[in-house]
Amino acid sequence: MQRIDPADKRPANVQIAASIRAAILTGEIEPGEQLPSTHELADYFGVARMTVQNAVRSLKEEGWVDSRVGSGVYVKEQAKLPTPDDTEHPLAGAATFLHEMGHLKQIPRSGWLLLRIANPESVAEHSARVGMVGIVLAALEGADVGRTAAMCLLHDAHETRIGDVPSVGRAYVRAATPHAVTAHQTAGMPDDVAKLIQDLIAEFEAAETIEARVAKDADKIETLLQAAEYKAQGHPAEPWEETSIAALRTDSAKRLAQAILAGDPNSWWSPFAASYHGLRKATRGDTPR
Helix, strand or coil: CCCCCCCCCCCHHHHHHHHHHHHHHHCCCCCCCECCCHHHHHHHHCCCHHHHHHHHHHHHHHCCEEEECCCEEEECCCCCCCCCCCCCCCCHHHHHHHHHHHHHHHCECHHHHHHCCCCCCEHHHHHHHHHHHHHHHHHHHCCCHHHHHHHHHHCCCCHHHHCCCCHHHHCCCCCCCHHHHHHHHCCCCCHHHHHHHHHHHHHHHHCCCHHHHHHHHHHHHHHHHHHHHHHHCCCCCHHHHHHHHHCCCCHHHHHHHHHHHHCCCCHHHHHHHHCHHHHHHHHHCCCCC
16 A cells, blocks of 8 residues: 655545555455554554544545444455436446447557567457457366356456556566456456356466366467467567467366467468368359359
8 A cells, every 4th residue: 555645636535545546546455355444554654643643534435445333444355436316227327337348349469569570460359369269268178168168258358457568577567456347347247257258367467267267278279379370470489489378287188289380371271272072062052163
């Protein structure tokens, strides 16, 4: 948490609330975690306990924290943003979330820009094939296909708000954690839907279940596929191939990586092109032209 800035003209309680709010957003204080006591916060910020109480009261009203009698103040598992007084459709938050996910179509996978690829794949395009790879790997590894595919599709959902930070940028920039971003993205959704999405993101990030490990591998395999395709176009994508392979965890993903490297990215359509007329006649009953 950031301490009070004497040069900041905002009241101390407002600065304290902002500091705690930022700590929640960045994952420094995680959902379900207890805040330090009023006495500890007062000592940390160098203010009276009443000032801290006013700050915490604001966070409660905003839906960031709640009190447990005889225990203390805890960060909510699902942050609830203030809602307007007028009634809105119960699925308005879900619709907003889905509109936001559409923004992934506009966000380029920034790492490919380092190869001077003018129009690289979008995050949405990447996520779509990650889902398909996840289905294949889940079947090979005996994992739950549906849960794996769901994690694959959602794994970069937080990038609508923080963008796709390339490896070079991650050495310098500390962004909010996916858990914290997801809590805000889903704040207006029905609780059961919000919890499902938040749990999937948390499971993916923890990588403790077979489904999460497979989904992590699917992310790397998709990057390997894209690297092989860009390499075939003449771009020096070898570093992406190497780092993707090095990160693989499951045996199925490692075997699939071997098959990808041994193959030709452009070969999938060659058999169809060579036998087009025969295939058309056999499948549609058309007369070859």
